[in-house]
Each structure stands twice: as C-alpha cells, then as structure tokens.
Amino acid sequence: MTDEFQSRFPVGTTLSFARYMDIALYDESVGFYATVGRAGRRGDFLTSPEVGPLFGALIARRLDEEWLALGSPETFVVVEFGAGPGTLARSIAFATPECGSALRYLMVERSAEQRALHAEHLDGWMGDLDAAGVDSFVGGHNPGPQFASSPIAPYGITGVVLANELLDNLAFDIVRHDGAGNFERLDVHHAEDGLEFVVAPTEVPLSLAPVLSSAAAGEWMPLQELAVQWLTAAIDRLERGVVIVIDYGATTAEIAARSEMGWLRTFVGQERAGHPLDAPGGCDITADVAVDQLGTAVRPTIITSQQQFLERLGIAQLVEEGRKIWTGKASAPDVAALRARSRIGEAEALLESGGLGDFVVLEWTIGMTEAPEGSPENLR
Numbered sequence: 001m002t003d004e005f006q007s008r009f010p011v012g013t014t015l016s017f018a019r020y021m022d023i024a025l026y027d028e029s030v031g032f033y034a035t036v037g038r039a040g041r042r043g044d045f046l047t048s049p050e051v052g053p054l055f056g057a058l059i060a061r062r063l064d065e066e067w068l069a070l071g072s073p074e075t076f077v078v079v080e081f082g083a084g085p086g087t088l089a090r091s092i093a094f095a096t097p098e099c100g101s102a103l104r105y106l107m108v109e110r111s112a113e114q115r116a117l118h119a120e121h122l123d124g125w126m127g128d129l130d131a132a133g134v135d136s137f138v139g140g141h142n143p144g145p146q147f148a149s150s151p152i153a154p155y156g157i158t159g160v161v162l163a164n165e166l167l168d169n170l171a172f173d174i175v176r177h178d179g180a181g182n183f184e185r186l187d188v189h190h191a192e193d194g195l196e197f198v199v200a201p202t203e204v205p206l207s208l209a210p211v212l213s214s215a216a217a218g219e220w221m222p223l224q225e226l227a228v229q230w231l232t233a234a235i236d237r238l239e240r241g242v243v244i245v246i247d248y249g250a251t252t253a254e255i256a257a258r259s260e261m262g263w264l265r266t267f268v269g270q271e272r273a274g275h276p277l278d279a280p281g282g283c284d285i286t287a288d289v290a291v292d293q294l295g296t297a298v299r300p301t302i303i304t305s306q307q308q309f310l311e312r313l314g315i316a317q318l319v320e321e322g323r324k325i326w327t328g329k330a331s332a333p334d335v336a337a338l339r340a341r342s343r344i345g346e347a348e349a350l351l352e353s354g355g356l357g358d359f360v361v362l363e364w365t366i367g368m369t370e371a372p373e374g375s376p377e378n379l380r
C-alpha cells in the first residue's frame with residue numbers, strides 16, 4: 001500500500017467497502033482509474049468497444065433506431081457514461097450513422113486522465129466541457145456529428161443515455177442476511193499489519209431488502225445502491241428516449257450463490273488480480289450487476305442478452321458483408337479489406353457464450369418512444 005493511500009485510510013480506521021472501493025478506483029491521486037487503469041487491448045481488461053469497431057457499428061444502428069422512433073429530432077443527444085478512453089464514440093463516428101447531422105455525443109467520464117484521451121481521432125470534437133459548456137453543447141443547433149466530454153451530465157435531453165461496463169464499477173457494499181431480517185456488512189479495517197475485512201451489523205434500504213432477502217441466508221452479496229441511484233438519475237435526465245445499460249449481470253440470488261464470493265473480481269494487465277484488499281489503487285475491482293436491484297428503481301422495458309441484442313441489430317449481415325469485401329480483395333488487401341475480415345473474429349468475441357455474448361442489455365424506454373419493432377420479449 002502506498003503512503004498516499006495510507007494518508008487517505010490511516011491505521012486504526014474502518015471504512016465501508018463502498019468507500020474503500022471508491023478511493024481505490026477513483027481517488028484523484030491514488031485511484032486505479034485516475035492513474036494507470038484503463039480498458040483496451042493494451043489496458044487491463046477487454047470490453048466490447050475495445051474488441052474492435054463492429055460493436056460501435058451496431059450501437060450506431062441502435063442509435064439510428066431510437067432517433068427514428070423519436071421522429072428524427074433536429075438535436076439528438078447521446079450521453080455515454082463511463083466512456084473510458086472514448087473508443088465506442090470513435091467507432092460510432094466511423095460508422096457514420098443516419099442520425100449524424102443531429103448527433104451531440106457527450107462522453108461523461110469521471111477520470112480526467114481518461115477524458116484527456118477523448119479528442120484523439122475524433123472529428124467534430126468540441127472539447128472537455130464544464131457545466132455551462134455542456135448546456136450549450138446539448139442545446140446547440142450547428143450540424144453534427146459533434147463530440148465532447150465532461151465529468152458532468154445534462155438533464156432534459158431527448159436521446160439516449162448509454163453505459164457499457166460502468167455499473168459493475170460503481171462502488172458497492174457487501175452484505176448478508178440471517179434469514180430473519182437481520183443484515184451484516186463487510187467493512188474494511190486498517191490494522192497494524194494491513195487491511196482486513198471486519199463484520200458489522202447494518203441496515204439496508206427498505207426498497208432493496210426484499211431482493212437482498214431472496215438470496216440464501218449467510219451468503220455475501222453486493223448491495224448496489226450507487227448503481228440504483230445512477231439509474232434513477234439517468235432516467236430523470238431524459239425527457240424522451242432510452243437508457244441502455246450493458247454489463248455482466250445476474251439476479252442477486254444467483255450472484256450470492258457463487259462460491260467463495262466469486263462475483264467479486266479484480267483485474268490488472270488483462271489478468272485476474274489478487275484479493276481486493278491486497279493492492280488498493282493497483283487493480284480494478286468489479287462485481288456482476290444485480291439486475292433485480294436495478295429493477296427496484298424502475299422495471300426495465302426490455303432485457304436481452306448481448307448476443308440477442310447484436311443479432312437483432314444485424315451482426316450477421318455486417319459479418320457477411322465483411323466476408324464479401326475480404327474475398328473480393330484477398331489477393332491485394334487494403335486497410336478496408338483487413339478491417340472487413342476482422343469483423344469475423346470480432347463477432348465471435350462479441351457473441352461468445354460464457355463471455356461477452358452472455359452480458360445483459362437492459363433498456364428503459366422513457367416518454368413517447370416505443371420499444372423498437374422486433375425487440376424480443378422481456379426475458380425476466
């Protein structure tokens with residue numbers, strides 16, 4: 001543990017796991033995301049946008065669907081939360097969506113280090129904005145596509161709020177119940193010889209108690225209050241449109257049933273890292289998103305797997321198109337042909353069962369729009 005981390009968490013003190021995780025991931029001087037951590041092939045973990053441009057091309061189709069469903073508004077705002085290094089925005093720009101002329105795409109990212117990467121290779125870049133800048137960006141009438149980043153998100157928007165692999169990274173507590181309505185929490189104590197978990201009695205929010213109680217007594221599980229608060233705020237931001245959350249997720253009972261808290265994971269340099277108290281600030285800390293905890297705020301309009309979501313948006317057609325381009329140019333391939341060929345491998349990774357294909361896609365349709373035609377039925 002670094003001296004700087006010790007100064008934030010002195011010997012003899014105790015923090016909730018959520019507070020500990022927030023410092024370990026996001027503190028401006030010692031947090032993993034504020035210093036070294038990031039998504040990507042050369043980063044610490046591979047997310048769908050980082051697999052290649054195919055994912056962004058399909059998200060661009062979903063944005064077009066929503067833009068059309070909203071009546072093709074002149075200004076169409078997309079707020080991507082937890083944008084990391086900005087790879088998804090670049091792929092969406094590259095896909096030249098139909099909604100482009102109306103598009104105001106704001107990457108809301110907590111880490112200034114990551115926001116500093118957003119301008120790279122992005123035409124229509126409008127800067128890293130403060131609150132006033134965000135208001136004029138989303139209210140502007142100049143033709144898009146326009147891109148910007150900020151730590152602050154706007155309200156009153158017509159468009160899409162999007163979060164890929166954000167919610168699994170929002171700080172959570174760790175709780176269990178005894179089957180008789182009593183809860184305990186795992187806190188983090190800074191003892192003389194290092195950090196250790198300690199158990200303390202706790203209260204849980206009344207709204208979440210039934211879902212938490214659906215897990216087997218005695219099993220530790222994540223209590224994701226911040227994720228629920230994020231969702232409530234995301235829905236409030238939209239006048240009309242859709243909130244789309246993509247992440248690894250399961251019900252609270254399913255998560256709690258994983259042996260030895262297998263749902264609590266750490267990553268660094270593409271590898272699973274050690275115990276979450278071993279190297280604070282030196283690794284990512286994450287958990288499966290409890291979809292039923294989110295559902296206590298507002299029930300999703302649709303839940304699908306990432307595989308179903310991408311298949312509905314035409315991943316097979318894009319791969320086939322790529323295959324034809326590659327075959328036509330295989331004897332003298334150019335960059336476009338190589339990119340077309342790479343769709344085959346990208347699709348395999350994005351649809352893989354037991355991997356990204358099993359991620360959940362949750363959508364909350366707000367205001368006047370309807371769920372897009374052909375959407376599968378709610379699965380849960």
Ligand SMILES: C[S@@+](CC[C@H](N)C(=O)[O-])C[C@H]1O[C@@H](n2cnc3c(N)ncnc32)[C@H](O)[C@@H]1O
Pocket residue numbers: 033039040047048049050081082083084085108109110111114163164165166169170
């Ligand atoms: C796992 S990374 C995902 C990056 C990207 N969405 C992707 O799929 O490659 C999560 C990102 O969310 C950011 N983040 C965490 N909490 C946030 C918050 N409250 N608002 C905005 N960004 C946040 C982190 O700094 C990190 O860059």
